[in-house]
Amino acid sequence: RGVWLVAQSNVAVKNMAEKLADVGFWDFRILVSVEFHYDWHEHLYQKIDERLIRSDMYPETRLEAERMLGGARVMLCTLSTLSVNRVKPITHVVPLHTVLVDEASQIEVGDFVPMLYQYNKTLQKLVFIGDDKQLPPYGSEDIKDLRSIFEMRHLRKRAAFLDTQYRMPTFIGDFISKEVYQGKLKSQHPMQSPLVCRFINVVHGQETSAGTSWKNEKEAATIVNLVRGYMDKGLNFRVITPYDAQRGTIEAALKHANLKWEDTVFNVDSFQGILAGNECDNIIISLVRSGNKVGFLALQRRVNVMLTRCKKTMTIVTKRSFVEGAGSSSLVGKLAKKCGPGAWFDA
Structure with missing residues (x-):
């Protein structure tokens, strides 16, 4: 089964790849535009360079894709990349069965339509990960009708709230919980x-x-x-x-x-x-x-x-x-x- 980790921004995709590398998981490939790769300086990709496939390196056939992927079943890319025809050899080798979307609260719900239409025959599970108390879809301050998946009322009942944070010191976590999350966010931190x-x-x-x-x-x-x-x-x-x-x-x-x-x-x-x-x-x-x-x-x-x-x-x-x-x-x-x-x- 293929697992795709998707985000709207190239930065978020880079971050996911580096997180996987940090925990010692290497069975992945990351698809990234050649423009972004150069703009962000190649030294940022040193840890994951061997698993990086730039847009100017995309395989043209399924056989080329199989050789390039080397059996990897976890793929990382931006949401827009999935709409590019040149990734089809890759999606044939690693079909979109399960898709995890990071920064989903920043993505306007209509932006998912091309992916849902193009991969409707293989998609089995979609997981949207995000926080509607943090960054909204781009432009929502000017266009009030823009909505993320988390603003769709009929889906809210199926949302799971992750109620414990481990990153911030307790003093900051408790403050954010009270002021932003109605006191529902718990903190587990030694400081x-x-x-x-x-x-x-x-x-x-x-x-x-x-x-x-x-x-x-x-x-x-x-x-x-x-x-x-x-x-x-x-x-x-x-x-x-x-x-x-x-x-x-x-x-x-x-x-x-x-x-x-x-x-x-x-x-x-x-x-x-x-x-x-x-x-x-x-x-x-x-x-x-x-x-x-x-x-x-x-x-x-x-x-x-x-x-x-x-x-x-x-x-x-x-x-x-x-x-x-x-x-x-x-x-x-x-x-x-x-x-x-x-x-x-x-x-």
């Missing part, structure tokens, strides 16, 4: 102390527009200092920010300082996934905004993603007057209040 969460007050930080995005150079400079300290201590870390302009600003600052910058800084939308979501021991967050408008903080589902990535500690770099002012009613503002004044440190 109980509220000291896992701290805020860095960048007093003179100022948001500046960068096209349609935003950046904050003072916050970026503060993060350079934090990263230097983390590297000196040998800590595992990642940096997350809501704005792509800030991601580029931080990345450039780290590179200029001769610090780790590759595969280090992400925007929120590229750092999610239930089956293989990005996570890290220590997370640094740059909020960017500093004025009277909360911007990204008004989008609770995205903020929920941002606050649920750490396994040990989370450091939020921001302006205290902003968090306690315009942002006070946001998830971040409520977290700061729960942590108390002792969680604040000046940059």
